[in-house]
Amino acid sequence: MRTGIRVAAGVACAAALAALTAVPAQAHEPQRGAPHWELKDSGTPDVRFRGLSAVSRTTAWVSGTQGTVLRTTDGGASWRNVSPPGAEELQFRDIEAFDARRAVVLAIGEGEASRVYRTEDGGITWTESFRNTDARAFYDCLTFLDTRHGLAMSDPVDGRFRILSTSDGGRSWKVLPGEGMPAALDGEAGFAASGQCLVGSGPKDVWLATGGAARARVLHSSDRGLTWTATDTPIPAGDPAKGVFALAFRDRTHGLAVGGDYRADQASPQAGAVTRDGGRTWQLAATSPPAYRSGVAWLPHSRTAALAVGPTGTDLTTDGGRTWRTVDTGSYDTVDCTPDLGCWAAGEKGRVARLES
Numbered sequence: 001m002r003t004g005i006r007v008a009a010g011v012a013c014a015a016a017l018a019a020l021t022a023v024p025a026q027a028h029e030p031q032r033g034a035p036h037w038e039l040k041d042s043g044t045p046d047v048r049f050r051g052l053s054a055v056s057r058t059t060a061w062v063s064g065t066q067g068t069v070l071r072t073t074d075g076g077a078s079w080r081n082v083s084p085p086g087a088e089e090l091q092f093r094d095i096e097a098f099d100a101r102r103a104v105v106l107a108i109g110e111g112e113a114s115r116v117y118r119t120e121d122g123g124i125t126w127t128e129s130f131r132n133t134d135a136r137a138f139y140d141c142l143t144f145l146d147t148r149h150g151l152a153m154s155d156p157v158d159g160r161f162r163i164l165s166t167s168d169g170g171r172s173w174k175v176l177p178g179e180g181m182p183a184a185l186d187g188e189a190g191f192a193a194s195g196q197c198l199v200g201s202g203p204k205d206v207w208l209a210t211g212g213a214a215r216a217r218v219l220h221s222s223d224r225g226l227t228w229t230a231t232d233t234p235i236p237a238g239d240p241a242k243g244v245f246a247l248a249f250r251d252r253t254h255g256l257a258v259g260g261d262y263r264a265d266q267a268s269p270q271a272g273a274v275t276r277d278g279g280r281t282w283q284l285a286a287t288s289p290p291a292y293r294s295g296v297a298w299l300p301h302s303r304t305a306a307l308a309v310g311p312t313g314t315d316l317t318t319d320g321g322r323t324w325r326t327v328d329t330g331s332y333d334t335v336d337c338t339p340d341l342g343c344w345a346a347g348e349k350g351r352v353a354r355l356e357s
Contacts, residue, residue, distance in 0.1 A: 037314065037328055037345060037353035040076025044068060049346035051105065051195045052334045053097035057342030062352055063092035063105050071123055073100050076354050082123020094142040094195030104170035106142040106152060108192045114139035116152065118170045130164065130173040137162055140190040141198035143206065151225045153198045153208055156184035161208060163225040180227030185213035187240065194295040194334035196246035205252045207279055211243010211259060218244060218257060220279040233273050234284040235259050248306060250298040253278045256321045258308045260292035268292040272308065274321035287323035289315040295334035300341055309335045309345050
């Protein structure tokens with residue numbers, strides 16, 4: 001049964017990709033029958049959603065400014081505001097959901113602004129499971145490898161990125177020893193732009209994206225954050241606004257990196273890179289996304305197709321990240337896909353969308 005479902009889903013995905021590539025790059029109205037982003041009214045036009053966790057085609061969570069967390073269980077037809085009480089001053093830049101009831105959300109910022117909350121009842125109640133008490137730390141991203149093991153990362157403290165770890169699904173957290181982390185470069189940091197500066201694949205592999213320094217790097221751990229190796233990427237850096245903003249790995253070897261310069265008045269050439277060896281080496285895309293991109297996700301059941309999103313549009317690759325083509329010009333900050341062909345995107349002005357055909 002599972003094999004048959006997977007084959008059928010793969011055929012459907014291939015057909016959808018063929019149609020998606022036919023959409024004109026500057027199309028404002030989608031072609032009939034062609035996959036396209038369909039906006040789902042979140043009812044929150046004054047909120048920017050940089051956190052997104054897609055559970056399925058019907059269930060997704062988003063998080064953002066003003067301490068806002070929303071959840072849908074009907075494919076975006078309606079949204080329930082499940083924001084933690086008293087969190088109005090916080091920015092929830094990352095959220096990781098296990099299902100329709102269980103989720104962990106990260107608030108970013110200096111000192112005690114960095115916090116983690118967890119819910120087990122669909123957001124009816126929340127428990128604060130971590131509050132940063134080190135004024136030097138600033139947590140950017142969160143990821144889970146399974147329902148128990150998760151990590152969060154902070155910008156460098158004492159010259160090294162700081163890693164927070166949980167082994168009980170986010171109920172409790174501890175700071176990992178820093179000895180296994182390479183020294184940070186001068187000015188190096190992560191970008192809390194899409195919840196994708198820290199990502200995992202499989203039970204132990206984790207990757208961390210950086211920018212702001214002379215070189216944009218990707219750090220990799222194969223032991224759940226205890227030890228790390230750092231590799232330069234060809235995505236330009238050299239400025240606090242430039243570097244790698246998001247990563248996506250479809251397995252422990254094949255990965256994508258996107259980024260650029262987030263300033264709207266600055267060009268972002270060479271904004272995409274690809275690895276085929278788990279991040280040991282990175283190659284610049286032959287045709288990169290044409291502008292800054294803050295989010296990226298592999299399409300389900302495809303070894304070669306992925307979407308990248310940013311404030312100026314959505315790009316598609318069908319050759320594993322070697323070339324990209326713009327297929328939508330709407331503004332999104334983050335993107336996430338699920339095995340049942342549910343792809344979601346979220347961004348400014350309360351924008352949330354699902355890929356429809």
